[in-house]
Amino acid sequence: MKKGIQIQMILYNNTIKEIEKTIISISNAVRVYQNNESEKGFAFSVVCGDSSKKKSLCCDDSLWIKKELGNEIDFEYKFFDFNSGYGKGHNILAKDCDVEYMLIINPDVILSPRFFVEMLEPFKDEKTGMVEARQTPVEHQKEYDIDTMETEWATGACILVKTDIFHQLDGFDSEHFFMYCEDVDFSWRLRLLGYKIIYQPLAPVFHSKRLSDTGHWMPTDTEIYYSAVSSLMMAYKWSGDNEFNRLKEGYRNSEIELHRKAIEYFDSLEEKDLPEKLDKEHKIAKFLNGYYTENRYIL
Amino acid sequence: MNSDKSEMFDQLAKKLTNCPDATSFIQYIDWLNNQLVGNNSEFEKKYKPIIDSEDKNKDKRPFLSIITRTQGRRPEMLREVFLTLMAQSDMDFEVVLIGHKLDDNQEKMVKNLLNEFPDILTSRVRFIKLDYGSRTTPLNIGFAHARGEYIAILDDDDIVYSNWVEEFHNAAKEYMGQVLHAYVITQEWITIETKRGYSALRTSGAPMDLYCRKFDFISQVDENYCPPVGLAFPAYTFQKLGIIFDEHLSTREDWDFLMRTAFFAGVHDIEVPTAMYRIWINAENSHTVHTEDIWAANFEDIHNKLKSMPLLIPAGGSALSVKSESMNLTKEQEPIKIPYQLFYCGNEGFSEEQSVVVYKEKGAFDIKYKLDGKIASKLRFDPGMKGKTLVSIDQMEICYIDGCHELVECQSIKTNGEVFNCNILFMKDDPQIVFKALNKPIDYVRIIGGYNILDCIVEMKNSSFVKKRFSRLFGR
Numbered sequence: 076m077k078k079g080i081q082i083q084m085i086l087y088n089n090t091i092k093e094i095e096k097t098i099i100s101i102s103n104a105v106r107v108y109q110n111n112e113s114e115k116g117f118a119f120s121v122v123c124g125d126s127s128k129k130k131s132l133c134c135d136d137s138l139w140i141k142k143e144l145g146n147e148i149d150f151e152y153k154f155f156d157f158n159s160g161y162g163k164g165h166n167i168l169a170k171d172c173d174v175e176y177m178l179i180i181n182p183d184v185i186l187s188p189r190f191f192v193e194m195l196e197p198f199k200d201e202k203t204g205m206v207e208a209r210q211t212p213v214e215h216q217k218e219y220d221i222d223t224m225e226t227e228w229a230t231g232a233c234i235l236v237k238t239d240i241f242h243q244l245d246g247f248d249s250e251h252f253f254m255y256c257e258d259v260d261f262s263w264r265l266r267l268l269g270y271k272i273i274y275q276p277l278a279p280v281f282h283s284k285r286l287s288d289t290g291h292w293m294p295t296d297t298e299i300y301y302s303a304v305s306s307l308m309m310a311y312k313w314s315g316d317n318e319f320n321r322l323k324e325g326y327r328n329s330e331i332e333l334h335r336k337a338i339e340y341f342d343s344l345e346e347k348d349l350p351e352k353l354d355k356e357h358k359i360a361k362f363l364n365g366y367y368t369e370n371r372y373i374l
Numbered sequence: 375m376n377s378d379k380s381e382m383f384d385q386l387a388k389k390l391t392n393c394p395d396a397t398s399f400i401q402y403i404d405w406l407n408n409q410l411v412g413n414n415s416e417f418e419k420k421y422k423p424i425i426d427s428e429d430k431n432k433d434k435r436p437f438l439s440i441i442t443r444t445q446g447r448r449p450e451m452l453r454e455v456f457l458t459l460m461a462q463s464d465m466d467f468e469v470v471l472i473g474h475k476l477d478d479n480q481e482k483m484v485k486n487l488l489n490e491f492p493d494i495l496t497s498r499v500r501f502i503k504l505d506y507g508s509r510t511t512p513l514n515i516g517f518a519h520a521r522g523e524y525i526a527i528l529d530d531d532d533i534v535y536s537n538w539v540e541e542f543h544n545a546a547k548e549y550m551g552q553v554l555h556a557y558v559i560t561q562e563w564i565t566i567e568t569k570r571g572y573s574a575l576r577t578s579g580a581p582m583d584l585y586c587r588k589f590d591f592i593s594q595v596d597e598n599y600c601p602p603v604g605l606a607f608p609a610y611t612f613q614k615l616g617i618i619f620d621e622h623l624s625t626r627e628d629w630d631f632l633m634r635t636a637f638f639a640g641v642h643d644i645e646v647p648t649a650m651y652r653i654w655i656n657a658e659n660s661h662t663v664h665t666e667d668i669w670a671a672n673f674e675d676i677h678n679k680l681k682s683m684p685l686l687i688p689a690g691g692s693a694l695s696v697k698s699e700s701m702n703l704t705k706e707q708e709p710i711k712i713p714y715q716l717f718y719c720g721n722e723g724f725s726e727e728q729s730v731v732v733y734k735e736k737g738a739f740d741i742k743y744k745l746d747g748k749i750a751s752k753l754r755f756d757p758g759m760k761g762k763t764l765v766s767i768d769q770m771e772i773c774y775i776d777g778c779h780e781l782v783e784c785q786s787i788k789t790n791g792e793v794f795n796c797n798i799l800f801m802k803d804d805p806q807i808v809f810k811a812l813n814k815p816i817d818y819v820r821i822i823g824g825y826n827i828l829d830c831i832v833e834m835k836n837s838s839f840v841k842k843r844f845s846r847l848f849g850r
Contacts, residue, residue, distance in 0.1 A: 096461060096494070103492040185461050187453060188490035196570070211454060212533045212650050214577045221566045221576070276566065276574035279454055281461040283536045288557050288586040288647055294813075325776040329815055330749050364778040365814075372580035373780070373812065 076238060079118035079174035080191070084182045085164035086125045091136040093183065094123075095143075100186040102144050108191035109147070120149035123182075124168045126159040161231065162247030162257040169246055172238050181232045184210075185281040194235045197224070197273040204240045204270025205262070208233040210282040218369040219274040226274040227266070227361065227368040231258030233280050240265060251312065251350045254297070256305035259367045263313065263359045296333060303337035306365065312350040313360035322365075402684040409634070410615050417616040424518035425613045432521050436498075437543050438467040438606065439520030443512040444530040446473060446480030449487055450565075450573055451531040456488070458533045460495045464540035469499040469528075470519050472512035476503065510627040513619045517612045524554065525609050527602040527628065534603065534649040541648045542606040549642035551608050553635055556644035557586040558604035560651045578655055580810075583788060585651065589641040591691040595680050598629035601651040611635050626672045633680060640688050712736055712758040712825055716743045718750035718816070740822045747775050747815040754808045757825050761802040768796070769822040775815035782809045796823075 082101060086094070098121070105119050121144060125131050132140075132152055141150050159167060165179055176198075180186075190208070197203045207229035219226035244264050247257040262272055294302070303326055310319035323341075326334040354360045361368055393400055440459070444452055459469065473484055481503065488496060502519060504512055517525055524546055528534065538556075545554045562579030585601055593599060605628075611617045617638065619631045711733040717724040730743045753772070757765045770782035784796040788808040791800040798807065 099492050099494055100460070103490075107490050185457065187457050189453075193570075209575075212458060212535055213581075216577070216580075224568075276576055277450075277568060277570060277572075279457060279575075281457050281536070283461065288583055288645065321776055325815065328747060328775060330747060364776070371578060373810070374580060 077118065077174045078114065078116050079120070080176045080178050080235070081168075081172045081174050081238070082119065082121045082178040082180065083165060083168040083172075084121075084123055084180050085159065085161055085168075086123055086127060086131045086182055087158070088127045089131050089182050091132060091139065095139075096185050097180070097182055098140050098143050100190075102148065104186045104188055104190040105148055107188045111189075111192050112195075118149075118174060119147065120151070120174070122151040122153065122168050124159065124164045125152065125154045126157065126164050128158075130154050160249060160253045162249035162252055166246035166249055169238070169241055172241075175238060176235055177238050177241055178235050179231060179233070180280075181282065183283045184233050187279050187281075190278050190280065193275055193278040197275060198235075198237070200271070202269070202271050203273050204265045204268070205229055205234055205236040206273045206275050206278075208235075208278045208280045209274070209276045210284070211279045213282070213284040213374075216370045216372050216374050217366075218371055224273050224275065226272050228259045228262035229272050229274070231261075232282050234258070236265075240268070240270060243268070248312075248350065251308050252305050254301040254305065256302075256309050259309060260312065263354070266359050267354065299331065300333040300337055303334050304340060307337065307341045308350070309367070310362060312353060313362075314352050314355045314357065315360055315362045318362035398684060402686055405684050406638070409617065409638075414616045416621075417618050421514055421518040421618060422616075424515070428519055428521055436466050436468045436522045437464075437524060437546065438539055439516075439522030439525045439609070440467055440469045440528050441472065441513060441516030441520065441525060442469060442528050442530055443472050443474055443509075443516070444476075444484060446476045446484050448531060449483055450575060452484070453487055453490075454533055454575070455528060455530055456491050456495055458535075458538075459528075460491065461536045462534075462539045463536050464543050465494070465498070466543060467498060467539050468521060469495075470516045471499055471501045472516050473501060473503045474507075474509075474512045475505055508621050509624055510619045510621045513627065513631075514621065517607075517609075517618070520609060520613075523550075523609055524606040525612065526606045529603070531652055531654065532601075532603045532649060533652065535647065537646070538648040541644050541646060545642055545644050546606070551610070552640045552642045553608065553632070554606040554644060555589045555600060555641050556604045556606075556648040557583075557646055558601050558649050558651050559586070559647045560584050560601075560653055562655055563652045564655045579653075580786060581650070582786065583647075586647060588643045588645070589636070591636070591641075591685070591687045594633060594636070595685070598626065598632070600629075600632060601649075602628040602632075603649040603651055605632060607632075607635055608639055611639055623672050623675065625669050626676055630676045630679065633676075634683075637683065637686055641691075713756075714739065714741055714758070714821075714825075715756040716741075716819060716821075717754040717756070718745060718748050718811070719752060719754075724754050736825045736827060738824050741820070743819045743821075745816040745818060747817070749813060749815055750811045751813040752808060752810050753819060754806055755821055756804070756806055757800075757823075758805060759803060760827075761800045761805065762827060763800045763805060764797060764826045765791070765800065765805065765807075765823060766797045767807070767821070767823040769820070770809065771820045772811055773817045773820070774812065775817050778812070780812065786810065 084097070101121060121140070123132070137150070137152050144150050153168065155164065155167065169177055194206050194208060197206050207226065210230070210232060215230055217226065217228070244261065248260050249257065252260060265272065307319065307322055309315070310322055323338060326338045329335060363369065390400070442455060471484070471488070473481055476484065485501065488499060488501070500519070502515065504515055513527065524542060526542065541556055542554050559581045561577055561581045564576050564578045565573040566576050568574050585599060585604060587599060589600065615638070617631070617634050619627050623630055712735065713731050713733055715729050715731040717729040719725070719728055728748075730745070732741050732743070734741070755770075757763070767784060772780045772782065774780075784793065786809060787793070789798055790802065790804070790806050791798040798805075
């Protein structure tokens with residue numbers, strides 16, 4: 076595989092104004108990387124997959140992006156013409172990727188200047204399969220080892236992964252996860268192959284999340300519904316029978332209508348719609364009262 | 375000042391000609407006059423010339439000037455400050471970066487770090503090197519150099535959400551001239567060593583809403599509940615009226631400055647969080663650099679200043695009742711049964727309809743509130759209704775329908791009382807203890823503790839006084 080990074084993001088009704096700082100930050104982080112590291116032939120490219128109904132970017136927008144990225148960074152825009160969701164969209168973009176690494180980011184993520192310098196560092200260990208950036212101003216609360224920086228799963232908002240591993244795993248399981256948990260599932264499958272996931276606190280990225288005035292998340296209806304469906308799918312696929320029963324009971328008796336709808340949907344699935352069960356010996360999967368690893372605190 | 379105001383003051387001056395000096399209003403006018411045109415040579419000598427020299431650059435003045443002080447000792451934090459500024463949804467700002475007492479290496483580091491960022495940020499930053507003065511001097515220098523209509527302080531270890539500038543800007547369109555006060559989330563952070571040889575940053579506690587509260591002029595006299603990162607000051611109070619930071623203060627200088635400005639300009643609340651105040655557990659901060667004695671001395675200085683000031687509180691400026699009805703009760707009049715009420719709510723706020731009440735005698739209590747699947751993102755426990763009470767919490771447990779148990783730690787609660795470990799002193803009526811829940815069906819909430827009505831009236835001169843007294847009382 077050629078040396079380099081393909082940076083890919085999925086657009087969904089994003090305007091050029093919304094992604095302009097992401098593009099500027101990519102261009103800038105590549106400049107800083109090239110000033111710091113002297114590896115020749117290390118190529119960068121950006122590819123945007125658009126899953127909106129209508130094209131999010133017009134010709135002028137693409138021209139502006141190309142100009143901002145300069146001659147050193149290739150740019151490609153692919154309009155899918157259907158709502159691919161996160162996992163399927165990234166799988167499509169990854170299909171033709173022939174460079175060593177893929178950077179998967181949300182379009183509202185802004186990279187810090189030394190991003191590539193720090194994110195590539197953990198790959199000096201051959202066992203590293205994926206590196207996750209630290210999100211700010213709201214950091215994820217999941218635990219990681221402060222000596223080895225190993226973590227049990229990586230949030231999909233900003234991850235750098237080896238392309239050959241991504242291909243080996245057939246990418247995200249978009250058949251069973253439309254939204255949420257595809258990143259946990261991907262992380263665990265990567266670890267089943269024996270690779271490590273490293274959390275990189277030295278690579279902060281701005282991810283525009285805010286808390287309520289009580290310091291809590293404010294989930295939307297879409298988030299409530301799809302996170303319920305995906306949590307059931309995770310428990311089923313990763314042989315978490317106790318967790319599966321606990322979730323079903325909880326959602327069935329929940330006061331939240333969307334939880335009960337999630338159960339209705341799941342019950343309507345036939346055997347062929349469900350994934351093959353993995354990790355029957357429970358070596359990788361972990362279910363902790365609705366979380367997939369230990370937390371430092373509850374958000 | 376516009377002509378309407380001139381006319382208004384002229385008329386007022388005529389009517390006040392024979393007014394006795396002892397009235398509160400005349401005292402206030404006297405105090406104000408001294409503040410603005412009295413013994414203010416420091417402003418005239420040191421800062422007025424800078425302000426005048428910047429005036430010629432104010433043709434296209436930005437909305438906000440952001441003053442960032444750095445001593446060049448925490449690059450990883452400063453880098454994050456710049457990252458969060460680059461992410462602002464409203465870029466109508468400039469940054470006045472004050473490098474305070476930097477040696478050559480530190481200055482080089484700060485400049486290199488800044489140059490790592492793209493033009494969209496660097497074009498908005500002015501670097502000013504300052505080699506003298508106290509920790510407060512860079513603020514005066516920064517405020518003097520500021521070209522914006524409003525001025526905010528962003529220290530080199532704080533971070534802001536993407537709506538920080540935008541919320542100030544929107545509020546200023548309607549409340550121009552007032553101090554703008556936005557909610558601030560607090561969170562504990564630590565630094566960790568890495569194999570790269572430099573530190574990384576890590577959150578270590580849940581976000582808290584301690585500073586998500588409206589500005590209250592009365593409470594603010596007693597203690598500061600407004601981290602500087604949540605404030606934007608109108609430029610005119612500093613640059614035209616000469617209300618400047620007190621450089622004799624080595625800590626709490628922001629509180630002193632805020633109060634003197636707020637009593638003049640008024641305060642408008644922005645009731646959404648726009649920033650995060652980071653509490654460093656293992657890294658250098660103003661609490662580790664200065665001793666407790668210095669903090670206490672500055673506290674006393676500011677209190678003495680506030681005591682000597684006539685205070686002008688705008689209508690609706692304080693919602694607090696400072697007296698407790700139970701202070702006037704005899705032993706016989708004390709209630710026999712105490713109502714212990716638990717409120718549960720999602721995002722809609724607490725209400726009587728969503729509450730459970732249990733009556734018990736004072737002393738030890740062990741209450742199990744059955745909620746039968748009610749969902750709440752936060753809970754509020756009201757131990758009785760009166761102040762002058764001391765409540766100890768031994769255990770607070772939330773048990774969810776799905777079998778998950780959660781023990782609430784005393785550090786994570788929010789209360790209108792004074793907390794000393796797990797003992798809470800309520801001087802005022804309507805005691806409240808608020809804590810978070812996981813927004814899923816709750817089976818029951820169990821609270822174990824003790825409730826006592828205080829025999830003596832504790833004079834609540836200031837919260838640190840009470841804290842010291844009660845720390846000793848409880849041997850902690």
